[in-house]
Amino acid sequence: MNMLQLKQQIIDYSKEIGIDKIGFASASPFIELKDRLYQQQELNYQSGFEEPDIKKRTTPELLVPKARSIIAIALAYPSKMKDAPRSTKSERRGIFCRASWGRDYHDVLREKLKLLEEFVQGMVPDVMTKSMVDTGELSDRAVAERAGIGWSAKNCSIITPEFGSYVYLGEIVTNLPLEPDSPIEDRCGTCNKCVEACPTDALVTGGQLNSNRCIAFLTQTKGMLAEEFRDKLGNRLYGCDTCQTVCPENKGKDLHLHPEMEPDPEVAKPLLKPLLTISNRDFKETYGHVSGSWRGKKPIQRNAIIALAHFKDETAVPDLLNLLKDDPRPVIRGTAAWALAKIAPARIEEKLQEATVKETDEEVLLELEKALARLEQ
Template sequence: MDVGFWQAFKEDMLAAAGEMGIDKLGVTTADPFLELKQRLVRHRELGFESGFEEPDLDKRTEPGLLLPGARSIISIAVAYPSKLKDAPVSEPGLRRGILSRSAWGEDYHQALRRRMVRLSEWIVARLPDAELLSMVDTGALSDRAVAERAGIGWSGKNCSVITPELGSWVYLGEMITNLPLPPDQSLEDGCGDCTRCIDACPTGALVGPGQLNAQRCISYITQTKGFVEDELMLKIGNRLYGCDTCQIVCPVNRGIDVRLHEELLPDPEVAKPLLRPILTMGNREFKERFGSSSAAWRGRKPIQRNALIGLGNFKDRESVPDVVRALNDDPRPVLRATAAWALGRIGGDEAKLGLEQAKLGEQDPDVLAAIDRALTAQA
């Protein structure tokens, strides 16, 4: 088959993308991502990795290791909303947390996989011998590196792929194939001298243009399951999952709120839930409430810990009995220690009494240390 056939095939695929629920599609070669590999090596040396990534840097940068005979990579982008309509109000006694926009609506992994299946079926129906390997977020390849090289958008200083039409409010996925599809041109950088994302990052996790220290990124921290440093808990605010600050301040994103896909529209009560009820949720209730969101992938422990952090940062006096109950009754030391921190932040006689009484029966050294710090903060 000649070049003309593959160009026509690609144009037909582009024309059909919208019906598959794909908002933007680009193609790049399956050549190794050599520059990316150098950056990843340096990233690891600096200790900036999150630990959620594929550990094998060769697999992350050499598509041919994932699909022998790979010739092309198809990159897709699907837009998601950035505005929460009819958002419930957070008020004393009824304080609310917030999920990042990437966790609104249906879990994007499922939403994109369905689109990848449709695209695969479309290709195989026309080329039965096509070899295809799809991945979304959890695959070995870097979604952003593929999308950048395929012309979906440019890599912003906030480490997001920014599209001219949809901003950075897009989910990304890719498909490695043995088809020799004509590649697209990458876009020129559109950030210019702007550093708003770097300046606005709450923890200074954006250590340079396009360089992220994941260990200090709130989006990463809210997904961990362990103890969080006091300083970082202050920065988390009422975020239950993820952080959108570096995208919210981006000038390209201003005014963009794409609502093309019903399954990605947020339920306000899930996107901005009450904090106190989260503290006593069992696994079944948690799955019923948050199970369809990408925020549920780490289970309820991080969300419950972050709910305690949110109540502490709100200094919500009416929640003290709930937080004291968590300090006394929760079997998980991380949550008890976080509850102690929250009571120290809230302050007042009831919080102090709760801390003093809990100290008498507590045996875990980390929790005891947290109680002591909380009592010192109130002194």
């Protein structure tokens, strides 16, 4: 079969099924990435969500025997919300990052990749393929960079000339010898806005991220959030867009190409107080279709408590007192104690003292002690 012809047929079909950009890369090992990943590991900059086997992350042939090529795809998502509800003094709202607007992108991209795989298999019946999105072994960003989808930017995102960094990435590893595309030249230049704007200094330097300090990672953790990060969280419930919104390459980029990626404003920017007592069933029904729900409701609820403290929302005090008194989860009780001291320091000491008498969890007791100590200052 003529591989040049097949490549063009794949490109044409990708447009038919709504893939916004496609590129082709060699499946040779990612040597430079391998070195960087070992360095990240040594510095303890990894989040723990990644594939732990660095060889698998950098050697496509371990995933598909005799791998020759990787087909990379990108789908653009919106950066602006239509009819976004406003946060008011009595009805404060949180925010999900743009990558968690609309239907879970993992599902959307997997469907596109499956169609693309089936098309290739129809053309070459004995072809070998393996597709992945985000949670697969390979680095989506490294593949996209090699395939010419975009350049790897200082904010650790892929920036495309057409869509900025507001793109979801996925890839298919195959044993077909498809002609690779050329990488795009890095256009970040001397711009350092993303590094300077990072709320927690997680961008150590351009292109190097300490994931353990990144708000996008921190919002997904399930334990007590370290105190140094709480005031940095603002009203973020899941993810962080700061390093993207300050990027000059993203100015004016707002693509509404896929109806399934359009956000429901009440889901993407929800009221905070109802989140505090939402049931598992209601959480799943309301938020289960978005990528930000994958860790369950507890991290979202913890972040909602922190957001209410950020707003110093006194109308939330009764709800927070109920959590401190009755919630079975130490993380929620401890975070509520911290938030109450932030919101109503002049009138909350007695309630915190009462909670200290009844509390048995050491981590919550520590939060109560620290909250009371701050009130005495």
